[in-house]
Amino acid sequence: MHAALGTGLGLLLPDAARAQGADAANARPQDGDRLVYADGDRKGAVIKLDDLKVGGPPVTAMPQDAATGTVRDGSRLNQILLVRLDPSRLQVDTQARAVQGVVAYSAVCTHAGCDGFAWTADKQTYKCPCHDSEFDPADAAKIIGGPATRRLPALPLKSAEGQLLVAGTFTSRVGVISN
Numbered sequence: 001m002h003a004a005l006g007t008g009l010g011l012l013l014p015d016a017a018r019a020q021g022a023d024a025a026n027a028r029p030q031d032g033d034r035l036v037y038a039d040g041d042r043k044g045a046v047i048k049l050d051d052l053k054v055g056g057p058p059v060t061a062m063p064q065d066a067a068t069g070t071v072r073d074g075s076r077l078n079q080i081l082l083v084r085l086d087p088s089r090l091q092v093d094t095q096a097r098a099v100q101g102v103v104a105y106s107a108v109c110t111h112a113g114c115d116g117f118a119w120t121a122d123k124q125t126y127k128c129p130c131h132d133s134e135f136d137p138a139d140a141a142k143i144i145g146g147p148a149t150r151r152l153p154a155l156p157l158k159s160a161e162g163q164l165l166v167a168g169t170f171t172s173r174v175g176v177i178s179n
């Protein structure tokens with residue numbers, strides 16, 4: 001009886017662990033998560049505050065569970081846009097979520113869900129490649145052009161030992177809200 005139970009658990013535990021890993025990878029960014037590069041040569045490497053230069057260019061990040069090392073890349077809705085701006089340009093509520101001018105937003109457009117935003121260096125804005133919605137990261141991703149009607153959700157940040165960390169959850173639901 002015991003032997004049979006033991007065998008059953010032995011078969012179940014890897015599945016349970018796999019399910020837990022999948023849950024962690026799909027979960028939205030959480031307080032204490034690290035941020036890692038989402039793509040490029042440094043994909044998976046932890047992003048440090050000093051990696052980001054004032055005025056851009058932005059970096060696309062994914063959250064990483066600091067306890068287990070699981071990168072939360074199970075959902076494209078977890079992509080995060082990071083950019084470092086002159087702190088004096090940040091509006092009050094944006095300043096409260098920033099670390100030394102670094103601000104974070106969802107990288108998925110609220111209009112129809114595209115990603116791959118372009119950075120407009122002269123205006124310091126994000127521009128969606130699909131229908132040209134434009135967002136101001138210095139002012140809580142205020143919409144300054146295009147068809148989007150909802151700002152990009154913001155993600156509060158903090159830092160420790162030179163690393164950027166997530167300080168809370170997105171300020172609103174990421175992606176497209178249909179009703």
Ligand code: FES
Nearest residue numbers: 109111112128131
């Ligand atoms: S999906 Fe971004 S403007 Fe339409």
